[in-house]
Amino acid sequence: MAIGKTMRLLSRQGTLLFRLPMQDWFDVAKKLESLALKAAQRANLETDVFSPDVHPADPRFGDAQINGALPYAKRLKTNPREIAQQLVDQLNQDPEITSVAELSIAGPGFINIRFNSEFFLMWLRAFTTEEDFQASASRIFAGERVVVDYGSPNTAKQMHVGHIRAIVIGEAICRLLEFCGAKVTRDNHIGDWGTPYGKLFYAYKRYLNKTALEEDPLGELERLYKLGSRLANDDEATLEECRKELVKLQLGDPDAIALWKRVNELSIDGLKEIYDLLNVHFDCFLGESFYRDQVGRVYEELQETGLAEESEGALVVFHPEHKRYAKQPFIIRKSDGASNYATTDLATMLYRQEHFKATRVIIVTDDRQKDHFEQLDLTTKKWFNQTNRSRPEFRHVMFGKIMGDDGKPIKSRSGDPIRLKDLVYESIDRAYAIVKGKNPDMAEEEHKQIATTVGISAIKYADLSPNRTSNYVFSWDKLLSFEGNTAPYLLYAAARIQSIFRKAGVSMKFDDAAATPFETDEEIALARKIMEIVGVLHSTIETLRPHLLCTYLFELAGAFSAFYNANKVIVDDAGIKARRLILCQRSLLVLKIGLSLLGIRTLDRM
RNA sequence: GCGCGGCUAGCUCAAUUGGAUAGAGCACCUGACUACGGAUCAGGAGGUUGGGGGUUCGACUCCCUCGCCGCGUGCCA
Missing domain, CATH: 1.10.730.10 (Isoleucyl-tRNA Synthetase; Domain 1)
Incomplete structure (x- = not known):
């Protein structure tokens, strides 16, 4: 039976007791709240003080409980049991509740509600499909456009256990948001730019195993990166070569860019294999490289608005009103003039607001980045306010580590991260x-x-x-x-x-x-x-x-x-x-x- | 040093954000219809919620204090 129809409640003998609009009862707690509020009005309680405070109850006491009498009595310094009694007296005048439940008062003033068996049956017969269950949920985020940023691996490396929670939690959150009516964009903010590329390219040009690259691109790229990294570490001249490779890339040298593109394509193909296996699919892979030429606006606007200042050669943002970030800077440009992840994250916020028209932005990462995202949020709020931009609501969805039996972060037997x-x-x-x-x-x-x-x-x-x-x-x-x-x-x-x-x-x-x-x-x-x-x-x-x-x-x-x-x-x-x-x-x-x-x-x- | 988080049954975790006798699952003990799938279910035992103090009708939850553990804390992301 569909929502919206009136259910007929029959007594055991089959007589019609009354007509009950079941759709109101889909969210039982919400319905009880509104009934309790009405009862409070009739009981002449101060309704701006009274809050019903409906909870699911321990089955020993009932199916639900209204606890609002206690905090109310505390505020008004009266007897909570009497308040509860007044509420129950009023609720007992209301056929909407008396026809489906019995009320009682317990302890210092808990109101217990126990539904009758017919009510359970009516409820289950009223809501029978996924659409019925989604109908009320889909109003929660109706009209919202949410960008969810999760996954965020580095390219040219294999993902390891450290990535699994971001993928799994991020995907669940996307699905929950969609169920609640939001239009979700799944964006994988990959780490596809920066210092590792010099080392990778150095090794790629000298030690590439083409067969291995065909068979296991990510494995081979990772091997090359590690090799380059080790060689650069051991030898000053090699390190200098790596730096040159990086500079070529940053200056836009066509060969370097072509190689970078190839590495990224291979990487993303490799990543998608695992994402497919996990049944996770992204709408876009807008990584750090995507924002590399958008950092100029960030510097300009944050300086024009007076939010950013020079400090120890770097461009930083302080938040004087905050006990910690008044002193702990948000560094948006390093003293050598280069951008960092604060810069690209700010540019990313801007892009999500301008291009995706996001009403919410959610970033899923581990909890060690808590400070960073708090600073990012504070900075973005002020920046967007001062430039009269609409401000997406930001949530940093963070998560903890996966530990081994020994109570330390999980590792493979060799000591490397588990792939x-x-x-x-x-x-x-x-x-x-x-x-x-x-x-x-x-x-x-x-x-x-x-x-x-x-x-x-x-x-x-x-x-x-x-x-x-x-x-x-x-x-x-x-x-x-x-x-x-x-x-x-x-x-x-x-x-x-x-x-x-x-x-x-x-x-x-x-x-x-x-x-x-x-x-x-x-x-x-x-x-x-x-x-x-x-x-x-x-x-x-x-x-x-x-x-x-x-x-x-x-x-x-x-x-x-x-x-x-x-x-x-x-x-x-x-x-x-x-x-x-x-x-x-x-x-x-x-x-x-x-x-x-x-x-x-x-x-x-x- | 400062900041954040954690500390709950032998172990792994919950506790609807201040509500009733702190709940589950492993492990342990006892039981269940030759079975609509026993990959299940019922019951038992197991607790000073890290220690101490405070706030109130009521505290794992809020405040103070101490103790361990982890993480962060100016140029990695």
Whole structure:
């Protein structure tokens, strides 16, 4: 049944109790807030002080709680329980709430709300498709144009573990924003300019292995860079040669530029291989080189506006109002006259505002760059204000490091960073062994497909499920485990639901008219959990913290498994069967929506 | 030195931003219908939330202080 239709609430005897516009109830917390506010008005509370403060409740107490009476009573120095009682008295006058829930007061003045079983059923029957779930979310960022800057590897080098979180978190954020109605531009701000090129070119011209370049371009380029770097380090004359190569490039020497272009093409092709494997696709690769001739405007405007000043030979920006950046400079031009990443980042901000008309800019990097982006944001705000430009809202989405068992940043046995490609393929290989062990009868081709999805999902989920701002400890056993908060557990739950429908010979779009209200504890717990997705999507988007969604999906899968284990779905009673199929179908729907927002594909069987 | 972040069960992590008896998963112990997929589920045990003080009806959360650990802190990105 579609949103917008009026649901008829029938009593057990089939009499029409009243008409309830269910679309208002999609976001239960929001609806309760508005009802509580109305009640507060009728109770003559000071409505500019009262805030409903609606939370999901511990199931022991109810389905939701309104806590606003406590802070209200504190401000007005009155008795919180009395305030709560006044609110409940008013709410109990309102058929919109009394028809779906029972209210009670507990402790110092918590108002507990417990929905009746019919309400859960009506809710689940009102919202049945991804579009239904997206309808309210898509208003959040409607009309917004967001540039999301993530990935940002250096060219001529292979990506390593240090890049995985940026890719995975960035992609999840893009998908969440799109789900919420934003027009997203995925921009990969690659490091494709600067000092490493002198060393690379020096070695490229002398030690290139053409066959290796054909077979593994990034591997060969990286080898050459390391070689050039080592030679320059050991020998002063070689270092001087490298400098000359760099100068040629910076002066626009045609041969140097041609070589630089070739290296970049090879690099981006190599990068795309892994991005494809991870199902991540960028709209543009506007790297540092793209902005190299745009730094002049930055110098001019920041000096004209008086924001930048000379200090120790460099051009810098101080922020006197800030306790730290009053003294710690934002260096936008080095004392040798060269630009640095502050310069190009400022130029990038300008381009995103002028060219993309961005209303928001999000940059995803590790947390060590926090200071830099705070200074960038402060500087950009002042700059754009003084030049009467619209100011995109900036968010630095940062994340912590991936640690090894020893509590130090993860490294390979040789001490080098682990290559991203190796990491992903090792995950797929490990998944393959597990899948094959569990399903010996399955066709080889299916083993491979499932292993690829499981392996990649497991890596992604390991990056997303811990709070992004903290470091996390990497463990193969944990991320590929089929127990606990992991991708395989969630994929398994989804696959098993599909299996029920296959077994029952029922389509996903079955006729649910016969469904009777939920009765068992497991049914009600699952229904309640499904409804929680609405609030979870809101908090995930507000904070740009995908782990909130992960935690929820894990709980949902758990609630489903508990239900599935205790309540048989395929039973003779048509009413029971229909309502349990509803729970199965909606669980699957929400799992699929949630996982796809995280950039994870689901499987029909595994 | 200054700044930022972290410190929660044996281990790995949560805690809707000040709400009720701090929750999960591993690991450990006990149990479950020859099974709509046991890759599951139910239960048990496990805590002075780094230490100390304070704010209030109420603190992992806010303030002060001390202790470790990590990161940043003028010309890398």
